[in-house]
Amino acid sequence: MAGKHTSPETRERLLNAATEVFANSGFEHATVRDICKRAGANIAAVNYHFGDKERLYDAIMDRALEQAQERLIPELTGAAGPAEARLAAFVRAFLHRSLRPDATHWLMRLMEREWVAPTAALDRVMERFVLKVRDYLRGIAEELLGARGTPELVSDCVVSVMSQCVHLRTGKEMIKRLRGIRDYDDATIEAMAAHVTQFSVAAMRGLSTAGVSSPAPRRRK
Incomplete structure (x- = not known):
């Protein structure tokens, strides 16, 4: 007779517990013992359902990426309108999702763990999440840069926007001290989102005209 640790309910409890532990501690520092304790299961259950910690993490990341495609990507890239409005909507959604004091959503935290301390899952995160966001921002950058938007310049601008957003999260403790806030x-968050948007739009519009000769000033007679 199969034991309790072989039941589908135990597998689901392990997935839920592992999601929280991996999101809070990262892959390297998470332990099977902590996961099983949170799930109310014994260590043999992880071996039975997943084989080992690495394959349990793979299952968590697969579930996270499925939900990212269903929920997070539409939330970040669903705005319509001119380029500046689309960029503003993206930055606001990203920062509110990442920076709110009660931002405990495991999906974004798992993504952030991969950006800061990557594992073998990073390539899947890139393919199924990050590159989709990149393509959305690429369209915005191309619109703002106009005819001067070479592939290299578009790529640099996309990386700049994404880097600002990610750093406001990963450098949160330092930034709070720089700003003198608790x-x-x-x-x-609204103020920072507005700044990132205005700064990025101004930069791209400036780059769109960089190198264009201005009429020489008229000399007074």
């Missing part, structure tokens, strides 16, 4: 509130 934590990010909605007003602070």
Whole structure:
């Protein structure tokens, strides 16, 4: 007779517990013992359902990426309108998802763990999440840069926008001290989102005319 650790319910509890542990601690520092304790299961259950910690993490990341494609990508890339409005909507959605004090959504935290301390799953995260965001931002950059938007310049601008957004999360503790605040509130997040948008739009519009000769000033007679 199969034991309790072989039941589908135990497998689901392990997935839910492992999601929280991996999101909070990262792959390297998460332990099977902690996961099983949170799930109310014994260590043999992980071996039975997944084989080992690495394959349990793979299952978690597959589930995370499925939900990213269903929920997170549409949230980040669903805006319509001119380029500046689409960029503003993306930055606001990303920063609110990442920076709110109560931002405990495991999906974004798992993604962030891969960006900061990558594992073998990073290639899947890139293919199924990051590159889709990149393609959305590429369209915005091409529109703002106009005819001067070479592939290299478009790529640099996309990386700049993404880097600003990610750094505001990964450098959160340093940035709070630089700004002299205890934590990010909605007003602070809105202000930072507006700054990232305005800074990026101004830069791309400036680059779109860089090198274009201006009429020489008229000399007074």
